[in-house]
Amino acid sequence: MNIAIIPARGGSKRIPRKNIKDFFGRPMIAYAIEAARKSILFDRIIVSTDDEEIAEIAVKYGADAPFRRSAQLSDDFVPTVPVVADAINQCEVLGWKIENACCIYPAVPFLRPTDLVQSFNLWIKSGKHYCFPILEFPAAPQRALKISADKGLSPFYPDFELTRTQDLEAAYFDAGQFYWGSTVSWKSIINLHSNASGYLMPSSSLVDIDTPEDWTRAELIYQVLERG
Numbered sequence: 393m394n395i396a397i398i399p400a401r402g403g404s405k406r407i408p409r410k411n412i413k414d415f416f417g418r419p420m421i422a423y424a425i426e427a428a429r430k431s432i433l434f435d436r437i438i439v440s441t442d443d444e445e446i447a448e449i450a451v452k453y454g455a456d457a458p459f460r461r462s463a464q465l466s467d468d469f470v471p472t473v474p475v476v477a478d479a480i481n482q483c484e485v486l487g488w489k490i491e492n493a494c495c496i497y498p499a500v501p502f503l504r505p506t507d508l509v510q511s512f513n514l515w516i517k518s519g520k521h522y523c524f525p526i527l528e529f530p531a532a533p534q535r536a537l538k539i540s541a542d543k544g545l546s547p548f549y550p551d552f553e554l555t556r557t558q559d560l561e562a563a564y565f566d567a568g569q570f571y572w573g574s575t576v577s578w579k580s581i582i583n584l585h586s587n588a589s590g591y592l593m594p595s596s597s598l599v600d601i602d603t604p605e606d607w608t609r610a611e612l613i614y615q616v617l618e619r620g
Contacts, residue, residue, distance in 0.1 A: 393435045393436070393488055393489055393490050393491055394433055394434050394435055394490075394491065394492045394493070394494070395434055395435060395436045395437070395438055395480075395483065395488070395490055395492075395493050395494075396428040396433075396434045396436070396437045396438065396493070396494050396495075396496050397438050397439075397440055397476050397479045397480070397493050397494070397495050397496070398421065398424050398425065398428075398437070398438065398439045398440065398450070398455065398495075398496050398497070398498050399439075399440045399441075399461075399472065399475045399476070399479070399495065399497070399498070400412075400421055400439055400440070400441045400443070400446050400450070400498040401441060401442050401443065401446075401461065401466045402441065402442055402443025402445070402446055402466075403442075403443075403466065403467075403468075405468065406602060406603050406604070407601070407602075407603070407604060407607055410498075410499055410601070410607075411441075411446055411498040411499065412445065412446055412449050413607075415501055415610075415611070415614075416611075416614060416618075418453075419449050419453070420498060420499050420501065420601075421439070421446065421449065421450060421453070421498040421499075422449075422453040423500060423501040423503065424496045424497065424498050424499075424500050424503060425437055425439075425450065425453045425454050425455045426453070426454075427496070427500070427503040427504065427505050427508065428455075428494075428496055428505075428508070429454055430505040431505035431506075431508040431509055432505075433494070433508055433509060433512060434494070436456055436483070436488070437454065437455040437456065438455065438456050438457070438458070438479055438483060439455045439456070439457045439498075440459075440461050440475060440476075440478070440479040440482075441457060441460065441461055442460055442461045442462070442463065442465075442466040444460075447460070458482070458483070458486060459479075459482040461475070461478065461479075462478075465478055472495060472571065472584065473578060473581050473582070473583075473584060474581060475495075476493060476495045476571075476573070476578045477578045477579050477581060479493075480493055480575055480578055480579060481579070490575045491574065491575060492572065492573070492574055492575065493572075493573060493574075493575060493578055494508065494512070494570055494571065494572045494573075495570060495571045495573070496508075496569070496570040497568060497569060497570065499601040500569050500570070501610060501614060502598055502599070502610075502613070502614075502617075503569055503570065507525065507569075507570075507591070507593065508570065510591065511523050511524075511525060511570070511572060511591035512572055514589060514591055515572045515589055515591075518589035520587060520588050520589040521573060521574065521577040521582050521587040521588065522571055522572060522573040522577060522582075522584050522587055522588035522589075523571070523572040523573075523588055523589045523590070523591055524566060524567070524569070524570065524571040524572070524584065524588055524590065524591065525566075525567040525569050525570065525590070525591045525592075525593045525598075526564040526565065526566060526567055526590035526591065526592055526593070527564060527565055527567050527592075527593060527594075527595045527598065528562055528563070528564050528592070528595070529562075529563045529564065529565060530595070531557075532552075532557045532560045532563070533563050534549050534552040534555070534560045534561075534563070535547070535549075535552060535553075535555075535557065535560070536548040536549070564590060564592070566585065567593055567598055567600065568600035569593075569598065569600075571584060571588075599613065
């Protein structure tokens with residue numbers, strides 16, 4: 393069995409109630425549920441939440457919410473892997489035999505079902521514990537600068553200060569959208585970023601929505617895409 397797990401706690405701070413906040417006529421979490429459904433990859437779509445309202449909305453839009461996440465796994469500091477491992481354990485208590493789980497973040501209004509399918513195929517071929525989407529840094533991080541106490545600038549990596557940008561190795565970062573993993577990998581709490589294959593995505597229509605500014609940018613991009 394393949395399942396999608398959408399971790400959606402109720403206590404988001406920077407954007408209150410972000411996971412069910414209205415985004416062009418639908419609660420934000422509805423977009424993640426829809427992408428998972430349309431991919432036709434999952435036997436079940438599970439929302440892991442500590443919040444009754446989020447659970448009710450998730451069920452309304454086609455997901456299951458068969459358990460409530462504990463308070464210990466619902467604060468600002470709990471990483472993704474233990475939350476997914478807990479969700480798998482909770483589902484196994486119900487008698488489900490789960491082979492693979494894809495953690496899909498709830499604020500992903502631009503996620504395409506085809507990205508879930510293509511990343512799944514890449515992951516299976518790679519033999520890695522996990523697979524997740526990545527983006528290329530828009531500027532070379534080897535040339536990054538820092539500001540000192542006296543407001544002066546200095547390079548983080550002095551060895552690369554005079555290196556041409558085109559001669560530097562490309563670098564990538566986690567797109568913050570979704571993560572494929574086997575049940576064994578999730579339950580073993582294996583670190584994500586050092587045990588994964590990367591599914592490269594274009595940066596033009598992806599937003600990691602963490603702040604009000606991110607939300608506004610997502611709205612602007614959505615309007616442009618909708619106008620076609």
